Amino acid sequence: MNQIPGEFILAFLGMVFTAMFLLSQGLTIPVFGEAKQVRKRIRGRLNLLERANNLPNMQSILRQKYLRRLPPLEARLEQLPMMETLAQMIEQAGHEYRAYRVLLLGLVLATAVGLVLWSLLQLWWVALPAAAVVFWLPVWKIAHDRAKRFAQFEEGLPDALDAMCRALRAGHPFNETLQLVAEEHQGPVAYEFGLAFADINYGNDVRRAMLGLLERVPSMTVMMLVTTVLIHRETGGNLTEVLTRLSSLIRGRFRFHRKVKTLSAEGRMSGWILVSMPFVLAAAILISSPTYMPLLFKEPLGQKLIMGAFVAMLIGIFWIRKIIRIQV
Template structure:
């Protein structure tokens, strides 16, 4: 191990990090939640609905009120480019801290980690790469928490709809069914339905409150729920039957997504094995025959072979991802 330069160890760790990140973000087929492109289309549709009803954007109204409560320095930091989207991500993840604190934490990790790697390796570019990777750690944590919260909400939504159906059959008005769901359930569903009930109870109209729910939870299931309720209020009909069918549809959608995950399990496991084999083999060579690796590193041809192998690995990750999605 003493013959292996620190430069190679840092490059090796960077390759492992990038490969694992691409696999975890691209290869895992989610059971719940929506992809980023779907959420983007939902936000565009939401803005069209707000403009069609001559309503200001709910997110902008809330952000203006939020900025007025901050100090001048905090308000200036919150108005930097990208802070609005990051603040929405933090809010959707269920955290109470402010967006600029996520960026400051990322900068702190980047500076400390970058200086530490630079000190240990004496390579400025290695410290720069480490700083760039550490900066995104808090943002990735918030993104994962948001995805987990979306999944929890969608998983509990069918039971909430069933509770609304029972309340409507018992003679309760629609607004009261939201409060009953908030009182009887726990977790993200109870919190979001409680916010929607409070929004209506404090004088906002149902349309605006339901669009606010969709703003906080941009998913296809919530889009179906909000659209069904708004159409019912405009055209009439049996809301109980609509919610029953919607609950059944959501459960069927979840069963299909679980089936997709089961069918793609073999392909995803194969992807993990194929990508991990080169790294496991490299570690094995380091431990058993340390003289092999320096021979590869000391030759210019070896550098080209390493870069070609890693580039081929990245291409293989995306290719396997495409094969898996075609099969399922």
């Protein structure tokens, strides 16, 4: 049996990695967290509230102070297009990286991977897509960490609301309930509620502090909490009872999300099988007939067919994702 050429194995593994990574990103349906469209609507409503009250955006104020503390070169790099959005993602993910360093890391990794694949394979249609995927890996990692942190925050929010209700029944003012949550809990909930308490403690009003919380954690559950608190501050009412009902509503919402994930498991498994089947068959052919597949890689027509099949597979991944999202 002839030995399988190393460049064919590298190209095959590169395509497997790209397809599986995109599939994992596309078919993963979080139990908690909000879709991108929901967060965009929340961001729009938040901007309307800021303009209606003639208040500058808290994140913009903090970013301007942050930029003034940087050296001139780093400040210019941080002001490049899309850097503000990336910096906000990094902050929401709980990291302290600088945005331009994340993109520089992606550029260095993409250049290294592209040059290595080009020197080994001499196939631009393998090196270029692999470099493009590697370039966005740091950003995808930050986005994954942000989604995970949002999920942890929302998972701990009902317990935090219960603690606030107990403190309010005991006679504590609203400001101290935020401090109690920050001291008695752990994770993103304690950190974010501690920041909200610090905002109030350092001179901001409750409205501004709660809007800052919504800016840092743009989710529907946080928006319900902020709306509840702001309405209570303006019109009065039994805040304890409302927060108790809100906690029960959030827990019911989590149960619904878990049920949706269970019902969509069959569709996601079908997506994994459909995408992995061509690679499994190609591996079986490489093992059983080593002289069969190299011809497809060496011939120009075969390279075009492989590239077309890979592009069609990527389209299929996003199509499967769309079908599963509609079913959800």
